[in-house]
Amino acid sequence: MGLSHCHSEPGGADAGADAGADAGVDAGSPFPTVAREARLLQVDEKQTVLFSVREDGTYTQGLPTGDPSRIAGVAEAVFVPSDSHAAVLWSAEADGVRTLWLWRPGTPEAFAITAKARGPVFHDAALSYVAFFERDEAGTTFVRVAKTATCLPGDCVLMTPVQVQTGTPTLQNGGNTLLLANGPQRWLIDVPSGAVMDLGVPPGPSFMSPGGTRHGWVVGAHVMLFDTSTGAPLWDQVWRNDAEYPEWKPLSAFMLSEEKVFVSTEGQWRGAPVGVPLGHTLEACTGQACGQVSSGNSCESTRQWRQPAIACRPDPCPFIRCDVYGHYRDSQGGFLFSESARDTRIGPIFSQGFTNSVQLKGTQGQLHWLEWERDSQVSKLNLDAPYPTVPILFVPDAERVVYHQPVSRPDGTAEGHLWTWDRTRRVDLGLLEGTPAATGIMRDHPPTLYLDVTRAREDGSSTTSILRVAL
Secondary structure, rough: OOOOEEEOOOOOOOOOOOOOOEOOOOOOOOOOOEEEEEEEEEEEOOOOOOEEEEEEEEEEOOOOOOEEEEEEEOOOEOOOOOOOEEEEEEEEOOOEEEEEEEEEEOOOOEEEEEEEEEEEEEEOOOOOOOEEEEOOOOEEEEEEEEHHHHHHHOOOEOOOOEOOOOOEEEEEOOOEEEEEEOOOOEEEEEEOOOEEEEEEOOOEEEEEEEOEEEEEEEOOOOEEEEEEOOOOEEEEEEEOOOOOOOOOOEEEEEEEOOOOEEEEEEOOOOOOOOOOOEEEEEEEEEOOOEEEEEOOEEEEEEEOEEEEEEEEEOOOOOOOOOOOOOOOOHHHHHOEEEEOOOOOOEEEEEEEHHHEEEEEOOOOHHHHHHEEOOOOOEEEEEEEOOEEEEEEEOOOOOOOOEEEEEHHHHHHEEEEEEEOOOOOOEEEEEEEEOOEEEEEEEEEOOOEEEEEEEEEEOOOEEEEEEEEOOO
């Protein structure tokens, strides 16, 4: 591979550290294939079962050496709770509807919960329920809830806590609570009891916490938070500073934790000339006070690396020089990264909790390096061509990253390899035959990567297999 030197920026904890010699683990042997002619769908946290999709349906197989067995039609996604007691699968929408299946380990096949679900599928972390919409020919929309513990083949009773005659309703879930919206109308549904709380038409943008324990709305300059189980008010804070932002209005509000409310606002900048576009801010409120998180940006909730985050886009700017790049923040409003990093080739990629980030950087002179940031300290791994491609992923304990980088053979051809780097040393894990998917599924105990790899056939077609990479 050539040069492999690992060091920090000046002042970093690893300044001057030597990467050491590259180490290999039988680097000439390919990784074991666990499924052929299949695409990876899911692996449970305990690594006892792998879900894959083939042309004729969805398959499961016991890990590490079980045979694949078809359990359902072609699924778009599957969710498995941490205890692996069951799994819910759903197909892609076709003609506006999708099929949902429930599968339990030890059973030969999954059974259909419904073949008429519309829109997203909702469930809690324990998979105690599955919720979705159905609609009849008259246009009435029904909220359906299946309790998975009592859902049996041919006997899966669907609760219908609410139905709406017109409109285009939306659903949001948090823990065991569902928030139904139809235009300005709002309902809270307690899934275990089936009880429905009609909130009527809240006086402003409404929201619910991820765990469903809190809900509320924004009324003019006030943010009001309530306890979901009792309806009791918890706090009322003023988000607007009338001296700086007179008559600004709330556009939307959201929660990414159980305590903090973010409010996206809009208004005219004080002293702005006629014709200047309206400005936007993001305010954050807790039981103690409200404070500004971002100014001159429109912000909304999103997800980054399977974690709740905030995406912000700059307002239109009437001046000559303006920031035209968006940026992202974590669930508490802390800055994550800007899209303006011109030397970033891949990434940044984050670990759980956003405590680590890694990215592939490069210059026009084709010098490339991996850059790992942790606790404001930066470590670098300089690299020779051919340069890394996706995937670049953190091992679950965030003490190593896995990356794909080709190796130049003596005859000049490139041979794909997977590597790990722990900020001190890199290790060649082995030969990767084919083109890897942009991401994979990481599991712990033991650390393992499951990854789709596509290989070309002699007739010009291609085939996809699932590999297991021990880390």
